[in-house]
Amino acid sequence: MDTSKENIDKPLDFIRQIVTEDQKSGKHTTPITRFPPEPNGFLHIGHAKSICLNFGIAAEFDGRCNMRFDDTNPTKEEAEYVEAIKEDVQWLGFDWGEHLYFSSDYFETLYDYAVELINKGLAYVCCLNAEEMRKYRGTLTEPGKESPYRSRSVEENLELFAAMKDGKFEEGSHVLRAKIDMSSPNLNMRDPIIYRIMKATHHRTGDAWCIYPMYDYTHCLSDAQEDITHSLCTLEFEDHRPLYEWFIQTLETPSQPRQIEFARLNLNYTVMSKRKLMQLVQENHVEGWDDPRMLTISGLRRRGYTPASIRDFCGEIGVGKRESWIDMTVLENSIRNDLNVSAPRVLGVLDPLKVVITNYPEDQVEDIEAKNHPQNPDMGTRTLPFSREIYIERFDFMENPPKKFFRLGIGREVRLRYAYFITCQSVVKDETTGEIIEVHCTYDPETYGGNAPDGRKVKGTIHWVSAQHALPCNIRLYDRLFAVENPDADKEVDFKEHLNPDSLTTLKTCMVEPSLKDLEPGSCVQFERQGYFCVDSKDSKADALVFNRTVGLRDSWAKKKKK
Ligand code: ATP
Ligand code: MG
Helix, strand or coil, rough: CCCCHHHCCCHHHHHHHHHHHHHHHCCCCCCCECCCCCCCCCEHHHHHHHHHHHHHHHHHHCCEEEEEECCCCCCCCCCCHHHHHHHHHHCCCCCCCEEEEEEHHHHHHHHHHHHHHCCCCCCECCCCCEEEHHHCCCCCCCCCCCCCCCCCCHHHHHHHHHHHCCCCCCCCEEEEEEECCCCCCCHHHHHCCEEEECCEEEEECEECCCCCHHHHHHHHHHHHHCCEEEEEEEHHHHHHHHHHHHHHHHHHCCCCCCEECCCCEEEECCCCCCCHHHHHHCCCCCCCCCCCCCCEEHHHHCCCCCCCHHHHHHHHCCCCCCEEECCCHHHHCEEEEEEEEEEEECCEEEEEEEECCCCCCCCEEEEEECCCCCCHHHHCCEEEECCCCCEEHHHHHEEECCCCCCCEEEEEEEECCCCCCCEEEEEEEEECCCCCEEEEEEEHHCCCCCCCCCCCCCCCCCCCCCCCCEEEEEEEEEEECCCCCCCCCCCCCCCHHCCCCCEEEEEEEEEECCCHCCCCCCCCECCCEEEEEEEECCCCCCCCEEEEEEECCCCCCHHHHCC
16 A cells, blocks of 8 residues: 555655655665554554554655564553454554564563663662652652662672562562662653563463563663664653663663654544543443444444545644644544545435325336446446335425425425435324324326426435335444543543433434445445445344444534534
8 A cells, every 4th residue: 555645745744854854864764663552452543643654654765664562561461452453553554564573572682681781780679669669759849869779789689680580579579770860850760660570471471471671661672672763652752762762872772763752643522542442341331442433443443434534634633743632523524535435325214204106006116227426427326226115214204394394295396316206295194193104195207317397396305215125224323422522621520421422323214225235344335415324344234234324424513512
């Protein structure tokens, strides 16, 4: 896939400018980036920004992007997440080739580096407990205090660190710390922990280790092992950069990557941290990580988003240094624009009302030709069966309509899409409830194709399906998962209080045209006048179709917000 074309007209962002300059100066002819997810959950739309940036730069600058799982916390990480993350990145259209790595591949090397630090007098085993450690650390305005264990000899440290590794100590009793500067104004430099004891089984190394390296220590050294040239991360790591540099400069590493920070994606009407998404899954607020309301990559896929629409979105929002919020409408427009071009148009009735065309021959069935995309003849045509009994949308009929209602009402004439004009003559009501259960109409055989030879006009065109041919199906109308712009805004209120109670409505009596029978799971269509829908990849069966609404034809939230 050629991602380089997608954003060709945009000026280069600040990171691409740096990469360009490094290529020009000969500093790095082949930029090497990496995407480093922690396998503790599924990827979300924020990760897509990082994926498109890292893999995008590799593609545009003839470089390479490594896929690296940052798996240093055995208590939270699982192989299931590794597989899901790989699938998502590939689905987005990116390929790491043979460059698949795990931080756990470097456990041995990282251990050796720690021994090197001890030998240089730059790391020590500390026995302060967590509470004491916090007190000694100081604050932003007060310097920290040196640990009483800081002056241990190299020999003693080597012995204790080996004993930590050999499982001789309890969790929390000993840590290895870098010896840097307890009075540094940057708290990250106040003798950060680099190893802790964790008696947990790791998804790849099993029980081989009971000490695990910390993120700040692991990340930069893993980058250096892989000859990463530009290590791109989000802004909250800016204060960690001096530590990143300290490790790669202090130790004899194969390369000296440069860390560059960019603003993370913030999107309204959602939460974005894996920890919060995990809560939604575990507390059954959603059906799973791939629930179509979740802004996970797998949720968006099941919702009907295409890889191209997500890549376009990431190109559209750009990469900068300042925190900002992106409106959900931008994401919704990206899929709407994509499907507007690619989705075949079909007819489907979500809330059916039966219409009997009383002057149409009882056993007659006509094959009516319909365009798959009115603006794109290359997408061809299909046939729609037409017969005496059809379904129309309940909202397209009113018994006593106001003047401006240009759809069907008693005595009113409308056009059936691709077929005939019909005029409503009477209605049949349920005797007990009074609900309209059938509408009786006559049709004008001269109006086939939608025009009357006598030149008379009708204002409304409505969609329909032939009752005896239509396929019954379930349609799920998804809406935003949260009802407010920023569910995280108030720290006193749990974000789950803001879940949108109407985020899912399941319609069980829908009727769609018969050509949809063999639609592949995951494929998207436009139900004319209704929106874009995709065949659910999990629950849809050939004889029991299930559609998910991907997005409506227009932005309905903009209107709501104005009110
Ligand atoms: P979360 O809090 O959702 O778990 P994370 O940053 O802890 O996010 P990682 O698996 O460590 O998740 O992230 C992998 C990469 O994706 C990192 O380089 C991280 O900076 C990037 N990333 C995560 N969230 C965003 C976001 N909202 N916007 C841009 N990049 C992101
Ligand atoms: Mg994380």
